[in-house]
Each structure stands twice: as C-alpha cells, then as structure tokens.
Amino acid sequence: MPRFKIAEVTELQGHDDRAWNIAWNPAKPLLASCSADKTVRLYHYDHATDSSDLRFTHNTTISTGHTKTVRAVAWSPSGLSLATASFDANVGIWEQEGGEESEGPNAGEWECSSLLEGHETECKSVAYSSSGTLLASCSRDKTVWVWEVQPDADFECLGVLMEHTQDVKCVAWHPHEEILASASYDDTIRLYIDDPSDDWFCFATLKGHESTVWCVSWSPDGRYLASSSDDKTVRIWKRVKEHSWESVLVLTGHERSVYSISWGVGKSDDDASLGWLASASGDGQVIVWELTKPSDSDTAPMSPTPPGHSIIARLEAAHGVYDVNAVAWCPRQGYEDILATAGDDCSVRVWKVVPA
Amino acid sequence: MEVFNPNPVIFAPAKVASRRSKENKPESFWDDEDADVEDENAVEPIDQDEIFDLIRHISDPEHPNSLEELRVVSAPQISVSENRVIVEFTPTVPHCGMSTLIGLSIRVRLMQSLPPRFKVDIFVKPGSHQSEHAVNKQLNDKERVAAALENPALLDTVEKCLEKAEAWDA
Structure with a gap:
C-alpha cells in the first residue's frame, strides 16, 4: 500500500485549450501555466486565515502575442523573469513593470522584455541555469541554443548545439553545475558543458530509451538524472565519473507515454531519501516515487549501484479521462509536498501529497 | 505536387457494411437529436464498424477517391477496447509520401x-510502407500532431480530405 495519497488542493480553470505546462515561481507565491490558447495565466496563492489550506486566486493573464501554442514556461531563479517557449519558434522573456519592488495583486503588468528569435520551427522547452546567467531553448529544428542572460534583458547566443538527429523535446540544467541536458524524439539524451577556451559541446549521449524521450529532470543533489519516455518508462541515470552517466534503474508503472517528470526534495522522514520523483502520463496517472541512497553511497558515491525506489503515492485519472501533460513540484521551502499538473482538459490542478 | 501513386486500384465500397440507417444504429453518438436520451453519462459502446463509418469517406489527398475505395482503411483493421481505438491503415504504395497526411486526417x-475518453493509436499496416517506423512515430506524437x-x-489540406466524410454526417 502506498504510504501517501495525492489529495486535490484546487482545480484552476480558465485556459480555452489544452494546458501544456506549469512553472512555480521559486521566490514568490505565483504559479504560471501555459496553453495552446497562446496565453500564460498566473495564479497567486496564500493560506486562508485560520487554515492551513492553500488558496489560489487568478492573478493575471498574459496574452503573450505568440502566434501559436505556448508550449512551455520557466522562471528565472530570482523569480523576476518568466520565459515562454512557443510553437511560433520564438522564446519570450516577460518581466513585471516596476521590477523588484512590485508586489501584490496590483503590481505592474507583465511585459515582453525580449523576444529571442533564431529557432526555425516549434520551440518546445526553455530553462534557466541555476545561477540565472544562462538560458537554454530547444526546438523541432533539432537544435539546442544556449543564451547568456545579460543586463537590461539582453541575450547573447553562446552556442547552437546540433547533436540530435530529431526534434528536441526538453532542456534542463543541472541544479548547481553548468551542465545542460536535452531530451529528444531521436530516443536519446545529450549532456553539454562549456569549453572555456572554445564553445559549448556535447560530452555524453545517453542511450537506453526505446522511443521519444519527453522530459528530463535532475535530482536535487545533482548526482542523478531522471528521464521519461514514450516507451512508458522512467529511467534513472547516475553519475559514475565526472563526465560519465549510466542508466542504473528503469521505473515502470505507466501505460502510455510519460510526458513529464519532476524531481523535488519531498517531505520524507527517511534520512536516505534522494527526494520525490513525480511522473505524469497520457494514461492519466500521476505517480510519486521516493528514491533513496544506495547502501554504498558514502563509500562509493560514483558506483553504478542503483538508488532504492518505491511508489509512495499514485493517482489515477488526475485530469479525468484526459492526458496529463506536465507535473511540477513547488520549489519553495515549506511547500515541498505541493504539486501542480496541466492537462488536455484545459485545466491546471494543484495537489498535496499527504499521509494515506 | 508529386503524385506518389498515379494509378491506384479502386474498389467498390461495401454495401452491407453501411450502418448509416437509424434502425441499425440507434446509439450513434453523433445523432444526438434523434437518439433516445436515457442517460447522458452512460458509456455508449462503440464498435469497429462505427469507427469505420467515421473514416471510410475521408478523401485520399491525391485522388478523388475515398480511403475505403482505395482499401486504405477497412473495418477489420480497426480494433476497439473500452477506452482505446487502434486504427491500422494501408498506404496504396510503399513509398507513399501522403501516408502521414492520411494518418493525420484519420x-x-x-x-x-x-x-x-478514447486514446487513439494509428499505425500503417506492418510491411506496407518503407518508412513505417517514422510514419507511426509521427502520427502518435501528440506534440507533433498539435x-x-x-x-x-x-490544416487546410486535412480539412479538404475530411470534407466528404463530414458531409456524411449531415
């Protein structure tokens, strides 16, 4: 029996078409969602007085100006900038009028401070590095772009990585190093670093999935990478040398494509916990796994020993009969058991993992 | 435009397979105004003939014929379980560059x-297309389809293929 259950906190309606992605602001109580309706919706949340229940209120809707689906959203680590990736091939950077001082529901409008053009076809994912100085984007044009975030919302392209042979579905930065991972329709994952005397380059290709890799997510400690695929599995890759990662675990439980995963720190009482990994699928399920350090983690931290794993919570029909396109843990302290999902039913839902 | 199969074999549509008449199909889910509405939430059974009726009149992108007339689709190539529909189709020639478009129209x-509630998976008949894997992968990638x-x-081309199929609904 799973130790926890996934309890609904709220259902957020408002998008007019499929909700593709959600992103929690790391610094402020804001949740962003994006949709095929070309908008981004922002929700503010707080605790209702004399209650521990979270209350979500619609804050604003950004009618992005993107001419096609907004496929993905990502916040900068400061929480001051929001990036949008659109099927119109562009990346938008959004900042609030008035900048850092703006707070509360009456703060300034969200305005497009930069439009990053360069991709030839649909942009599918965007991500800020942990320091906030780099931004990565990827596209059906098979490329991954690395951008330097400069003052005054200026962006300089540092590299165009043309390693994948097919669409690139997702990009994700390592939680504290400047390592970038990308996942592709070509069934592989690629890892990149910067050569200080030259350009960004691919130092590893991770093969193992039998179909499209939809999503990648790093473990909070940065020693592992999780990937989810059209082959219905989630794989865990472990760092076995500084520049070498090996597949050490295959997690099964989904019956259709696993579109999204998110690896959060969780709220475990187990000292060996590596955090909670949530997955969302076309089968309508959300599954939460707890991963734990292998017994040799102190003596041989880079051995290919797989981490321990168990399903701690499972939710069927998270969005009714519809696909679940995205799942994301809230990164803010105190909210480590809060999840958001986005679905084909146009809704965004917020969940809390609670003891069963 | 390049014509991939300039001279396709055309077959007569099966007469007995037609289930358009109300007597045969009282639970047709698109005939809301005529159906006996008992329970709107009841799960209506949908069988392979009903799925076939939906797709048989789709036009081929490069011929004036329907997918049924070209034997691109047939009822036995459709399987339906509670929440899943699997449609297999047969491109007229193994190098058919229109296969993705046909699959997309379906x-x-x-x-x-x-x-x-239905999850739909679409595949070309095994061995019927030289790029079978690529066509299948593309047709079943929801992001690519979107x-x-x-x-x-x-979209315009797909809508043209669907015009005749939709006309049968009227």
Whole structure:
C-alpha cells in the first residue's frame, strides 16, 4: 500500500485549450501555466486565515502575442523573469513593470522584455541555469541554443548545439553545475558543458530509451538524472565519473507515454531519501516515487549501484479521462509536498501529497 | 505536387457494411437529436464498424477517391477496447509520401468525433510502407500532431480530405 495519497488542493480553470505546462515561481507565491490558447495565466496563492489550506486566486493573464501554442514556461531563479517557449519558434522573456519592488495583486503588468528569435520551427522547452546567467531553448529544428542572460534583458547566443538527429523535446540544467541536458524524439539524451577556451559541446549521449524521450529532470543533489519516455518508462541515470552517466534503474508503472517528470526534495522522514520523483502520463496517472541512497553511497558515491525506489503515492485519472501533460513540484521551502499538473482538459490542478 | 501513386486500384465500397440507417444504429453518438436520451453519462459502446463509418469517406489527398475505395482503411483493421481505438491503415504504395497526411486526417476525424475518453493509436499496416517506423512515430506524437494542426497549409489540406466524410454526417 502506498504510504501517501495525492489529495486535490484546487482545480484552476480558465485556459480555452489544452494546458501544456506549469512553472512555480521559486521566490514568490505565483504559479504560471501555459496553453495552446497562446496565453500564460498566473495564479497567486496564500493560506486562508485560520487554515492551513492553500488558496489560489487568478492573478493575471498574459496574452503573450505568440502566434501559436505556448508550449512551455520557466522562471528565472530570482523569480523576476518568466520565459515562454512557443510553437511560433520564438522564446519570450516577460518581466513585471516596476521590477523588484512590485508586489501584490496590483503590481505592474507583465511585459515582453525580449523576444529571442533564431529557432526555425516549434520551440518546445526553455530553462534557466541555476545561477540565472544562462538560458537554454530547444526546438523541432533539432537544435539546442544556449543564451547568456545579460543586463537590461539582453541575450547573447553562446552556442547552437546540433547533436540530435530529431526534434528536441526538453532542456534542463543541472541544479548547481553548468551542465545542460536535452531530451529528444531521436530516443536519446545529450549532456553539454562549456569549453572555456572554445564553445559549448556535447560530452555524453545517453542511450537506453526505446522511443521519444519527453522530459528530463535532475535530482536535487545533482548526482542523478531522471528521464521519461514514450516507451512508458522512467529511467534513472547516475553519475559514475565526472563526465560519465549510466542508466542504473528503469521505473515502470505507466501505460502510455510519460510526458513529464519532476524531481523535488519531498517531505520524507527517511534520512536516505534522494527526494520525490513525480511522473505524469497520457494514461492519466500521476505517480510519486521516493528514491533513496544506495547502501554504498558514502563509500562509493560514483558506483553504478542503483538508488532504492518505491511508489509512495499514485493517482489515477488526475485530469479525468484526459492526458496529463506536465507535473511540477513547488520549489519553495515549506511547500515541498505541493504539486501542480496541466492537462488536455484545459485545466491546471494543484495537489498535496499527504499521509494515506 | 508529386503524385506518389498515379494509378491506384479502386474498389467498390461495401454495401452491407453501411450502418448509416437509424434502425441499425440507434446509439450513434453523433445523432444526438434523434437518439433516445436515457442517460447522458452512460458509456455508449462503440464498435469497429462505427469507427469505420467515421473514416471510410475521408478523401485520399491525391485522388478523388475515398480511403475505403482505395482499401486504405477497412473495418477489420480497426480494433476497439473500452477506452482505446487502434486504427491500422494501408498506404496504396510503399513509398507513399501522403501516408502521414492520411494518418493525420484519420486522427483529426476521430479526435473531432469520438468522446474524449478514447486514446487513439494509428499505425500503417506492418510491411506496407518503407518508412513505417517514422510514419507511426509521427502520427502518435501528440506534440507533433498539435503543431501540424497549427500549420495553416497543412490544416487546410486535412480539412479538404475530411470534407466528404463530414458531409456524411449531415
């Protein structure tokens, strides 16, 4: 029996078409969602007085100006900038009028401070590095772009990585190093670093999935990478040398494509916990796994020993009969058991993992 | 435009397979105004003939014929379980560059007609196409499909293929 259950906190309606992605602001109580309706919706949340229940209120809707689906959203680590990736091939950077001082529901409008053009076809994912100085984007044009975030919302392209042979579905930065991972329709994952005397380059290709890799997510400690695929599995890759990662675990439980995963720190009482990994699928399920350090983690931290794993919570029909396109843990302290999902039913839902 | 199969074999549509008449199909889910509404939430059984009826009149992108007349689709190539529909189709020639478009038209038709509880998987008949894996992968990638349908030229072509199928609904 799973130790926890996934309890609904709220259902957020408002998008007019499929909700593709959600992103929690790391610094402020804001949740962003994006949709095929070309908008981004922002929700503010707080605790209702004399209650521990979270209350979500619609804050604003950004009618992005993107001419096609907004496929993905990502916040900068400061929480001051929001990036949008659109099927119109562009990346938008959004900042609030008035900048850092703006707070509360009456703060300034969200305005497009930069439009990053360069991709030839649909942009599918965007991500800020942990320091906030780099931004990565990827596209059906098979490329991954690395951008330097400069003052005054200026962006300089540092590299165009043309390693994948097919669409690139997702990009994700390592939680504290400047390592970038990308996942592709070509069934592989690629890892990149910067050569200080030259350009960004691919130092590893991770093969193992039998179909499209939809999503990648790093473990909070940065020693592992999780990937989810059209082959219905989630794989865990472990760092076995500084520049070498090996597949050490295959997690099964989904019956259709696993579109999204998110690896959060969780709220475990187990000292060996590596955090909670949530997955969302076309089968309508959300599954939460707890991963734990292998017994040799102190003596041989880079051995290919797989981490321990168990399903701690499972939710069927998270969005009714519809696909679940995205799942994301809230990164803010105190909210480590809060999840958001986005679905084909146009809704965004917020969940809390609670003891069963 | 390049014609991939300039001279396709055309077959007569099966007469007995037609289930358009109300007597044969009292639970048809698109005939809301005539159906006996007992319980709107009841799960209506949908069988392979009903799915076939939805897609048989789709036009081939490069011929004036329907997918049924070209034997691209047939009822035995459809399987239906509680919440899943699998449609197999047979391109007229193994190098058919229109296969993705045909598959996309079938997908759009089913997306628009079937209740949302159905997950639809579309494949070309094994061995019938030289790029079988690539065609299958593309047709079953929801992100690719979504993006394709935001392409006005492609959407226009798909809609033309669907016109005749939709006319049968009227």
